[in-house]
Amino acid sequence: GCGSEASGSGDKDSKTYTIKIGNGNPVGEPSADILDGFVKEELEKRSDGQFKVQVYLNSQLGSETELLEQVKSGTLQIATPSAPSYLVPDLSVYFLPYLFETQDDLWKVTDGPIGQSLTKQLEEQTNSKVLGWWSTGIRHIFSKEREIRQVDDLKGMKIRVMEIPVLMDVFKGLGALPTPLPYSDVYGSLTTNVVDGADNDPSGYKNMKFYEVANNFSISNTLNYPKAVIINEEFYNSLPSDLQKIIDEVFAEAQEKQRDLFMEVMDSDIAELKDKGVNVIEDVDIESFKELAEPIWRGSKDINQDLLNEILESRN
Amino acid sequence: MEIVLMLLILMVILIMINVPISYSIGIVSISYFFIKDISLLTIPQRMFSTINTSTLFAIPLFLLAGMLMNKAEVTDKLYHLAFTLIGHIRGGLAHVNVLSSMMFASMTGSAMADIVGLGTVSATAMEKKGFKKTFAAAVSLSASTITPIIPPSIILIVYGVVAEVSIGRLFLAGILPGLAIGLILMLYIYLASFKKDFPREKSRASFGAVVTAFRHAILPLFMPVIILGGILLGIFTPTEAGAVAVLYVLIIGFLVYKKLTVKIVIETLKEVAATSSVILLLISISGILGWIITIEQVPVLLTDSLLSLTSNPIIILLLINVIILIAGMFLDATPIVLMLVPVFMPILLNIGVDPVHFGIIIGVNTMIGVTTPPVGAGLYAISGALKINVMDVIKEMLPMWGALFVVLLIITFWPGLSLTIPNLIFGK
Amino acid sequence: MIEKIRKLEQRILKLEEWFILIALACIVFFQIMQVVFRYILSSPIGWVDEYSRFLFIWMIMIGSAVAVQKIAHFNVEFLVEKFNLRIQWLTNVVVTILSSSFVIILIVAGFRYLVDMKGKVSSATGVPIEILNFAIPVGFTLMAMHLLFNIILKNKKEELPVE
Numbered sequence: 047g048c049g050s051e052a053s054g055s056g057d058k059d060s061k062t063y064t065i066k067i068g069n070g071n072p073v074g075e076p077s078a079d080i081l082d083g084f085v086k087e088e089l090e091k092r093s094d095g096q097f098k099v100q101v102y103l104n105s106q107l108g109s110e111t112e113l114l115e116q117v118k119s120g121t122l123q124i125a126t127p128s129a130p131s132y133l134v135p136d137l138s139v140y141f142l143p144y145l146f147e148t149q150d151d152l153w154k155v156t157d158g159p160i161g162q163s164l165t166k167q168l169e170e171q172t173n174s175k176v177l178g179w180w181s182t183g184i185r186h187i188f189s190k191e192r193e194i195r196q197v198d199d200l201k202g203m204k205i206r207v208m209e210i211p212v213l214m215d216v217f218k219g220l221g222a223l224p225t226p227l228p229y230s231d232v233y234g235s236l237t238t239n240v241v242d243g244a245d246n247d248p249s250g251y252k253n254m255k256f257y258e259v260a261n262n263f264s265i266s267n268t269l270n271y272p273k274a275v276i277i278n279e280e281f282y283n284s285l286p287s288d289l290q291k292i293i294d295e296v297f298a299e300a301q302e303k304q305r306d307l308f309m310e311v312m313d314s315d316i317a318e319l320k321d322k323g324v325n326v327i328e329d330v331d332i333e334s335f336k337e338l339a340e341p342i343w344r345g346s347k348d349i350n351q352d353l354l355n356e357i358l359e360s361r362n
Numbered sequence: 363m364e365i366v367l368m369l370l371i372l373m374v375i376l377i378m379i380n381v382p383i384s385y386s387i388g389i390v391s392i393s394y395f396f397i398k399d400i401s402l403l404t405i406p407q408r409m410f411s412t413i414n415t416s417t418l419f420a421i422p423l424f425l426l427a428g429m430l431m432n433k434a435e436v437t438d439k440l441y442h443l444a445f446t447l448i449g450h451i452r453g454g455l456a457h458v459n460v461l462s463s464m465m466f467a468s469m470t471g472s473a474m475a476d477i478v479g480l481g482t483v484s485a486t487a488m489e490k491k492g493f494k495k496t497f498a499a500a501v502s503l504s505a506s507t508i509t510p511i512i513p514p515s516i517i518l519i520v521y522g523v524v525a526e527v528s529i530g531r532l533f534l535a536g537i538l539p540g541l542a543i544g545l546i547l548m549l550y551i552y553l554a555s556f557k558k559d560f561p562r563e564k565s566r567a568s569f570g571a572v573v574t575a576f577r578h579a580i581l582p583l584f585m586p587v588i589i590l591g592g593i594l595l596g597i598f599t600p601t602e603a604g605a606v607a608v609l610y611v612l613i614i615g616f617l618v619y620k621k622l623t624v625k626i627v628i629e630t631l632k633e634v635a636a637t638s639s640v641i642l643l644l645i646s647i648s649g650i651l652g653w654i655i656t657i658e659q660v661p662v663l664l665t666d667s668l669l670s671l672t673s674n675p676i677i678i679l680l681l682i683n684v685i686i687l688i689a690g691m692f693l694d695a696t697p698i699v700l701m702l703v704p705v706f707m708p709i710l711l712n713i714g715v716d717p718v719h720f721g722i723i724i725g726v727n728t729m730i731g732v733t734t735p736p737v738g739a740g741l742y743a744i745s746g747a748l749k750i751n752v753m754d755v756i757k758e759m760l761p762m763w764g765a766l767f768v769v770l771l772i773i774t775f776w777p778g779l780s781l782t783i784p785n786l787i788f789g790k
Numbered sequence: 791m792i793e794k795i796r797k798l799e800q801r802i803l804k805l806e807e808w809f810i811l812i813a814l815a816c817i818v819f820f821q822i823m824q825v826v827f828r829y830i831l832s833s834p835i836g837w838v839d840e841y842s843r844f845l846f847i848w849m850i851m852i853g854s855a856v857a858v859q860k861i862a863h864f865n866v867e868f869l870v871e872k873f874n875l876r877i878q879w880l881t882n883v884v885v886t887i888l889s890s891s892f893v894i895i896l897i898v899a900g901f902r903y904l905v906d907m908k909g910k911v912s913s914a915t916g917v918p919i920e921i922l923n924f925a926i927p928v929g930f931t932l933m934a935m936h937l938l939f940n941i942i943l944k945n946k947k948e949e950l951p952v953e
C-alpha cells in the first residue's frame with residue numbers, strides 16, 4: 047500500500063498520520079508555495095515524522111468547492127476554499143467592492159468578533175475546524191482594448207466574473223456587462239472577444255498569462271476577499287493533543303507568512319508585469335468607483351444588511 | 363501504487379469478459395473506495411465534476427450538426443466537390459478526410475469535436491464512395507489528432523498554465539507539427555493505396571463538373587467561414603459555434619435543400635442525445651479513476667523510478683513519452699497534463715528541453731491517447747457514431763498508430779519543427 | 791404478463807426519449823440565444839451556462855438509461871464469443887451481477903450525495919443544487935430498471951440508429 051491512512055498504524059507513541067492537503071492554486075501563488083513548502087516541512091519536522099503530508103496543488107483533485115466537500119466527507123484532511131458564500135451566505139459581504147479597501151481593513155474584520163461568527167458558521171456547515179484565513183490578493187480589472195481609468199470606462203464592457211451570484215450585482219452596479227465564466231475559459235474568451243476584460247490579483251493575472259491577450263491592467267482595487275483554511279473536524283479530534291498543538295502552531299505561523307508573502311508578491315508581480323510590457327495603469331480614479339459602491343452594497347439581495355451595518359459600525 | 367496496478371489489471375479482466383467499459387471503470391473505482399474506506403460521496407462528486415462543463419457541449423452539438431448535414435444530404439455535395447477535385451489521386455477521399463481535418467483544426471481546439479463532427483461526416487462520405495467503413499473510421503480518428511495541435515487548442519492552454527509557458531508561443535509552435543501529422547498520414551495513405559487498391563475516379567473530372575459540384579456545395583462551404591469568422595470576430599465561443607452550426611444546417615436543410623422535416627429533426631435529436639450520453643457517461647466515470655490515480659500519486663512514484671534508471675537525455679525523453687502513452691491509454695489528455703507536467707518539468711529543464719517544445723510533445727502524445735483503448739473517448743466516439751465494432755477499428759488503427767508514433771518521434775527529437783515559428787515571431 | 795411488462799417498458803422508454811431530445815434541443819436554443827443576447831443585444835444572460843449544464847447532465851443520465859435498454863454501452867465482445875456456451879452463460883451471469891451491483895451502489899451513493907448537499911445552491915444562479923444532484927439517483931434507478939427489463943424480456947442488442 048501507500049503508507050497508512052489518517053486512521054494511523056503502529057503503537058500509540060509512533061502512530062503516523064497521513065495529511066492530504068488539496069489546493070486550487072498553481073505553483074508560484076503564495077498559498078500553493080506556503081502549503082507545499084513551509085506547512086509540509088514544518089508539520090513533518092515538528093511531529094518527528096508522525097505526520098506524513100501530501101500536497102495536491104492546482105485543482106488536481108478538484109475545484110476549491112469540491113475540495114471543500116472532500117474535507118467535509120473526510121476524503122481529504124485539509125483544503126483552502128475562497129470564502130464559500132454558497133455554503134454560508136453571510137460570506138457574500140466579502141465580495142462587495144471597496145468594503146475592504148486595504149488588507150488591514152480585511153484582517154481587522156476577519157480576525158475580530160464578526161470574523162469569529164462567520165468562522166463558526168463555516169465550521170458548522172463543513173464538519174471542519176477553521177485553521178486560519180489567508181489572503182487571495184487584491185483584485186483589479188484588466189482589459190483588452192479600452193483602458194480603464196475611471197468607472198465610466200467600464201460602461202457596456204463585457205467583463206468576466208466568477209460564478210458567484212452577488213458579483214453579477216456588483217459589476218452591473220459598476221456599469222459593466224457581467225459575464226459569468228469558469229476560470230479555465232477566461233483566456234480563450236479574451237482571445238476571441240467573448241469578453242472585453244476580467245478581474246484578478248496581479249499574481250493570477252501573471253500566472254494565467256492573461257497579459258498576453260489583455261494588456262491593460264488597471265489598479266482598481268475592486269475586490270479583496272479571504273480564503274479559509276479548513277481541516278476535517280473528526281480527523282483533528284482524533285489526534286493526540288501534542289499533535290493538535292503542532293497543527294495549530296504551524297498554521298498560525300503559516301497565516302502570518304502567507305499574508306505577508308502575498309503583499310510582497312503583489313508588489314513584485316506588478317513590477318514584473320511592467321517589465322513584460324504590460325500597460326499598468328496606476329492613476330485610476332478610484333473615487334469614481336467608490337461613489338457607486340454603496341448603492342451596490344445596499345441593493346443586492348444576496349447581502350445580509352444587518353451584517354453589513356455591523357461591519358460599518360465596527361469601524362466607527 | 364500497487365493497489366492502482368491491481369485495480370487496472372482487474373479492470374482489463376472485466377472489460378475482457380464483456381462488462382461494459384464504463385461499468386468496468388466504475389466497479390474498480392468503487393472497489394478502491396471500499397478498500398481505502400473513503401466516503402462514497404466523492405464518487406458522484408467526481409462524476410458531476412468531469413461533465414459539469416460547457417466545453418463538452420461540443421460533443422452533442424457537433425455530432426448533431428454532422429448528423430443533420432448527413433440527413434440534409436449536404437455532406438454528399440461537399441464530398442462530391444472534393445472528389446471531383448482530388449478523387450483521382452491515389453487514396454482519393456482518404457486524403458480529403460485528412461485535409462478537411464487540417465482545415466477544421468484551425469477552427470476548433472478539441473479532438474472530440476473533430477471526431478464526432480467532421481470525422482463522422484468524412485467517414486460516412488468515404489464509405490459511400492466504397493471505402494471500408496472501419497478504414498474510414500481509422501482515418502478520421504487519426505486525423506483528429508491534428509485538431510488540438512494546429513491552433514486554437516484547449517489542451518495547449520491547460521499546458522501553458524501548468525508549465526508557465528506563453529500560450530501565444532505554444533499556439534505558434536503547434537502549426538508545423540500539426541501540418542507534419544497531416545502530411546505523414548497522407549503519405550501513409552498514398553503508400554497503402556498501392557497495396558489496398560482504394561476506390562478512386564478513373565480520370566480527372568472535367569472543369570465543368572468541378573464548377574457544377576462547387577455550385578452545389580457553395581452553401582455548406584460557407585459554413586466553416588461562418589464558424590471560423592464568428593469565433594475569430596468574437597461573435598461566439600467555439601462551443602457556441604456548435605449550436606450555430608446546427609442552426610445553419612437547419613436553415614439550409616429546411617429552406618434550400620428541403621431535405622429536412624420536423625420528424626427527421628426530432629429523430630436525429632433523439633439519436634444524438636442517446637449516443638452522446640453513452641460517450642459522456644464514460645467520460646464522467648473515468649473522472650473517478652483519474653482522481654484515484656492522482657491521489658495515489660502514481661505519476662510521482664513513476665518518475666522517481668524513472669530517474670533512478672538513467673540520466674541519458676534521449677532515453678529519458680523516450681521513457682517520458684512511453685509513460686505518457688501508457689497514461690493516455692487510461693486517462694484523458696487534461697488530467698495527464700495536470701498530473702505529469704509538474705512532475706516531469708524539473709527533469710526536462712535539467713536535460714535542456716524547451717518547455718514550449720515539450721508542450722507540443724505532450725499535446726501530440728495525449729491526443730494519440732484519445733484514440734487508444736481501453737479508455738479512449740475518441741475511439742469509442744467514432745465507433746459509436748458509425749455503429750461499428752471497436753475491435754475492427756483497432757485493427758485498422760494499428761498501422762495508423764505506427765504513422766503517428768513516427769510523427770511523435772520526429773516532433774520529440776526535432777525541436778526546430780516546433781520552435782522555429784515562435785522564435786521567429788517572439789524572438790528567443 | 792410479459793406483454794404487459796414490454797408495454798410498460800416501451801412507455802417509459804418513450805418518456806425518456808422525449809426528455810433527452812427536448813433537453814438537447816434546449817441546449818442548442820440556449821446557446822444560440824446567448825450569442826444573440828451577448829453579441830447583438832449586448833446583454834449576456836447570466837443563467838444560460840448553468841441551466842444548460844444542468845440540462846446536459848440530466849440528458850447524459852437519462853440518455854445512459856435509454857442506452858441500457860438498447861444494450862448500447864461500449865463493450866468488448868470478441869473474447870467471450872470464443873468460449874463454449876456454458877462459459878458464455880456463466881460470464882453473462884457474472885456480467886449481470888457486476889453491472890447491477892455497480893448501478894445499485896451508484897443509486898445509493900447518488901442519494902447520499904443528494905442528502906449531503908441538501909439546502910445548497912448552485913454557484914452562478916443560486917437555484918437549489920438538488921435539481922442537479924437528483925440526476926444521478928434518477929438516471930441510475932432508470933438504468934437498474936432497464937437492466938431488469940433486459941433480463942425479463944431477454945432484450946437483444948439494438949443498433950442506436952445513428953446514421
Ligand code: NA
Pocket residue numbers: 466467468469470471472508509510511512513514515
Ligand atoms: Na485546433
Ligand code: NA
Pocket residue numbers: 690691692693730731732733734735736737738739
Ligand atoms: Na486511451
